[in-house]
Amino acid sequence: MIRNSPDTGPLLEMENVSVNFPVKGPYPFSKKRWIQAVTNVSLQVSEGETFGIVGESGCGKTTLANAMIGMVRPTAGTVRFQGVDLYSLKPQVFREARREMQMIFQDPFSSLNPRFSVYEIIREPLYIRGQASETAMKAKVLELLKLVGLDEDDMYRYPSDFSGGQRQRIGIARAIILNPRFLVCDEPVSALDVSVHAQILNLLMDIQKSRHLTYVFVSHNLAVVKNICQNMVVMYLGTIMESGSSDAIFANPLHPYTKALLSAVLDIDVTKPRDRILLKGDTPSPIDPPPGCRFWQRCPSAMKGCATIPAKLAEVEPGHPVACHLISGFSPQQVADGLHEPVSPKSGG
Amino acid sequence: MSRPNVLLQVAQRGGSLVSFVRKLWQHPQGRLGLILAGWLVLVAILAPILAPYDPYDVTQRAAKGLRPSWQHPLGTTTTTGQDIFSMLIYGSRVSLMIGIGTGVALAFLGALMGVMAGYLGGFVDNLIMRVVDVMLVIPTLPLIIVLTSLLGRSYFVIVLVFVIFGWTGLARVIRSLVLVLKNSNYVKAAELAGASRWYIMTKHILPGTSHLIIMNTALTSAGIMVAEAGLSFLGLGDPTAISWGKMLAEAQGGGALLFGAWWWIIAPGIGIFLSVFSFMRIGIVIEEVFNPRMKASSSIYKLFKHLNNTYLDEVFRSMEEEETLVREPPDRSNAPTPEGCHG
Numbered sequence: 001m002i003r004n005s006p007d008t009g010p011l012l013e014m015e016n017v018s019v020n021f022p023v024k025g026p027y028p029f030s031k032k033r034w035i036q037a038v039t040n041v042s043l044q045v046s047e048g049e050t051f052g053i054v055g056e057s058g059c060g061k062t063t064l065a066n067a068m069i070g071m072v073r074p075t076a077g078t079v080r081f082q083g084v085d086l087y088s089l090k091p092q093v094f095r096e097a098r099r100e101m102q103m104i105f106q107d108p109f110s111s112l113n114p115r116f117s118v119y120e121i122i123r124e125p126l127y128i129r130g131q132a133s134e135t136a137m138k139a140k141v142l143e144l145l146k147l148v149g150l151d152e153d154d155m156y157r158y159p160s161d162f163s164g165g166q167r168q169r170i171g172i173a174r175a176i177i178l179n180p181r182f183l184v185c186d187e188p189v190s191a192l193d194v195s196v197h198a199q200i201l202n203l204l205m206d207i208q209k210s211r212h213l214t215y216v217f218v219s220h221n222l223a224v225v226k227n228i229c230q231n232m233v234v235m236y237l238g239t240i241m242e243s244g245s246s247d248a249i250f251a252n253p254l255h256p257y258t259k260a261l262l263s264a265v266l267d268i269d270v271t272k273p274r275d276r277i278l279l280k281g282d283t284p285s286p287i288d289p290p291p292g293c294r295f296w297q298r299c300p301s302a303m304k305g306c307a308t309i310p311a312k313l314a315e316v317e318p319g320h321p322v323a324c325h326l327i328s329g330f331s332p333q334q335v336a337d338g339l340h341e342p343v344s345p346k347s348g349g
Numbered sequence: 350m351s352r353p354n355v356l357l358q359v360a361q362r363g364g365s366l367v368s369f370v371r372k373l374w375q376h377p378q379g380r381l382g383l384i385l386a387g388w389l390v391l392v393a394i395l396a397p398i399l400a401p402y403d404p405y406d407v408t409q410r411a412a413k414g415l416r417p418s419w420q421h422p423l424g425t426t427t428t429t430g431q432d433i434f435s436m437l438i439y440g441s442r443v444s445l446m447i448g449i450g451t452g453v454a455l456a457f458l459g460a461l462m463g464v465m466a467g468y469l470g471g472f473v474d475n476l477i478m479r480v481v482d483v484m485l486v487i488p489t490l491p492l493i494i495v496l497t498s499l500l501g502r503s504y505f506v507i508v509l510v511f512v513i514f515g516w517t518g519l520a521r522v523i524r525s526l527v528l529v530l531k532n533s534n535y536v537k538a539a540e541l542a543g544a545s546r547w548y549i550m551t552k553h554i555l556p557g558t559s560h561l562i563i564m565n566t567a568l569t570s571a572g573i574m575v576a577e578a579g580l581s582f583l584g585l586g587d588p589t590a591i592s593w594g595k596m597l598a599e600a601q602g603g604g605a606l607l608f609g610a611w612w613w614i615i616a617p618g619i620g621i622f623l624s625v626f627s628f629m630r631i632g633i634v635i636e637e638v639f640n641p642r643m644k645a646s647s648s649i650y651k652l653f654k655h656l657n658n659t660y661l662d663e664v665f666r667s668m669e670e671e672e673t674l675v676r677e678p679p680d681r682s683n684a685p686t687p688e689g690c691h692g
């Protein structure tokens with residue numbers, strides 16, 4: 001793989017990516033239905049940054065992350081890594097092109113094979129590449145063990161001997177042994193005890209600094225994203241609701257969903273009265289969602305047109321697009337039809 | 350992974366076979382299993398030397414129906430006067446061969462089909478699972494009757510039929526486990542590092558199903574020995590050979606119970622029991638050697654418990670424990686807390 005110089009474009013670029021999963025119908029030969037896990041997502045991750053993906057559980061974050069690194073073939077759209085369209089490559093070249101991408105998994109308990117020793121787990125990527133000798137691999141594993149804060153003695157122990165946080169460290173060592181440039185962290189701490197969150201995050205940040213990595217950081221924890229991400233997208237039911245630099249989004253959230261999320265989490269200033277926006281209902285099913293704004297059933301400021309007319313991403317300020325009719329407005333014709341009227345009077349609750 | 354590499358690995362594995370057996374030996378259960386199985390095999394091999402009489406000699410009309418004595422440790426048969434002790438020794442040859450042969454062949458075929466169906470998916474999966482469906486509804490016993498009358502009553506035919514119709518159950522179980530394993534994150538991590546399907550199948554998927562395969566081999570080996578007895582009962586066994594199963598059938602036919610010759614029935618029973626017992630011990634220990642750190646929660650133990658329902662007992666017990674945990678707090682809140690007493 002020829003490395004493009006950093007200034008020729010983003011390291012990773014997704015264009016109108018959609019991922020659908022078929023669901024079995026209630027009876028054979030019934031009309032095929034689709035889970036629209038990710039719909040029409042475009043984003044760019046530039047070299048060296050930490051890019052956040054935020055959203056509720058089940059909104060398609062993992063699916064999107066998998067599509068980025070070539071683990072899930074998108075139904076539509078293109079994914080370009082270093083300017084190369086990943087999914088148009090032949091399998092052999094594809095494997096080569098992907099060698100600089102790695103992932104840290106959400107669940108540290110299912111991400112390590114219980115039958116492998118720590119040494120076998122960490123060296124596995126090198127072993128698969130098959131170019132390093134046993135002694136070279138051992139030295140490398142030892143170096144990484146120290147880096148992630150584990151002992152030399154841990155090398156021949158098995159995953160069941162370790163706590164969640166330690167397992168995640170093992171997973172991190174495995175992910176960086178091939179010196180990747182691009183690392184997807186899929187909620188690396190959400191399955192862990194709160195007390196070790198900071199340690200793991202600090203470790204990740206140290207590694208990023210010392211190895212000049214680009215991170216995509218998936219999370220549903222807004223405070224974490226605020227602290228470590230430069231740019232981010234907010235997802236809801238498979239679509240991007242708002243994107244931009246995290247400074248801009250946290251300072252000036254524009255989408256009703258983002259506002260609700262922020263009001264629920266970032267109540268650090270206890271002196272101010274809390275005016276939390278409570279969302280009614282649950283996340284609707286991602287199977288065959290309605291054509292309009294995906295958020296309309298739960299949106300506190302939904303308008304009559306929201307259910308039927310798709311909300312397109314529109315830039316409010318440079319580099320801060322938002323998908324909401326409140327921002328982009330309706331056309332004069334639609335306004336004349338009364339589509340901009342609120343669905344029901346809201347009482348702020 | 351390229352071919353030479355694979356061969357290299359196989360060679361390295363071969364080299365570690367010695368250490369593998371040593372590990373089995375170091376485990377008390379494994380040692381017991383190895384000693385028993387080794388002893389049985391030795392008896393089978395040395396049968397001509399060990400047996401005091403020719404078990405095939407059916408001409409001893411004068412020695413019919415003798416009770417156990419120093420000349421005939423287990424007496425003789427009531428019908429033809431064969432020495433039962435010699436039959437027992439010779440019977441180990443056929444019984445062990447049928448048991449182990451069928452068990453291993455069945456495990457191999459079942460594992461291969463199950464892993465292929467589960468891991469490759471798509472067309473291969475559909476094909477294999479349709480074959481399994483068809484096999485499951487074909488009744489085995491009538492088929493054996495038909496086939497043995499067509500192809501002759503050789504043990505080879507019987508083993509073949511057992512294998513061809515026995516792999517389906519194992520294949521189904523393994524397939525469903527493979528479906529889980531193949532979506533696990535460690536397989537994903539290996540794929541991300543560029544692992545080939547062959548690598549993932551041999552390194553992650555197949556070892557992940559080892560407990561099922563080992564368990565199945567031990568169980569079917571035992572089961573087939575008993576099934577062979579059943580076939581012999583029905584007169585479908587090889588008429589010229591002596592096996593434990595056939596001894597049981599002959600004991601029944603010769604009126605062993607009628608004559609009070611219980612040793613005639615017990616002897617082959619003990620033979621079958623000892624083989625089953627040793628296979629099981631070895632199976633458990635192999636599983637432990639493969640999964641050094643899964644001892645306490647060893648899946649094969651769970652399977653074992655499953656078989657005699659103690660597993661369910663455990664589940665119920667844990668449920669009860671949970672209930673008492675839930676019930677406890679209100680009691681405590683009524684009673685004065687220790688802190689309250691001291692403070």
Ligand SMILES: Nc1ncnc2c1ncn2[C@@H]1O[C@H](COP(=O)(O)OP(=O)(O)OP(=O)(O)O)[C@@H](O)[C@H]1O
Pocket residue numbers: 021022035036037055056057058059060061062063064106220286
């Ligand atoms: N392989 C699959 N087959 C079918 N449906 C899938 C598959 N993977 C994910 N989905 C569905 O796609 C949707 C998005 O799932 P995804 O795992 O991407 O969510 P997530 O945002 O990562 O959630 P969480 O925060 O719980 O990890 C879910 O409704 C899920 O059921």
Ligand code: SF4
Pocket residue numbers: 255256257293294295296297299300301302303306311323324325326
């Ligand atoms: S488009 Fe309508 S429903 Fe969607 S977020 Fe904006 S106001 Fe709410």
Ligand SMILES: [Mg+2]
Pocket residue numbers: 061062063106186187
């Ligand atoms: Mg996820």
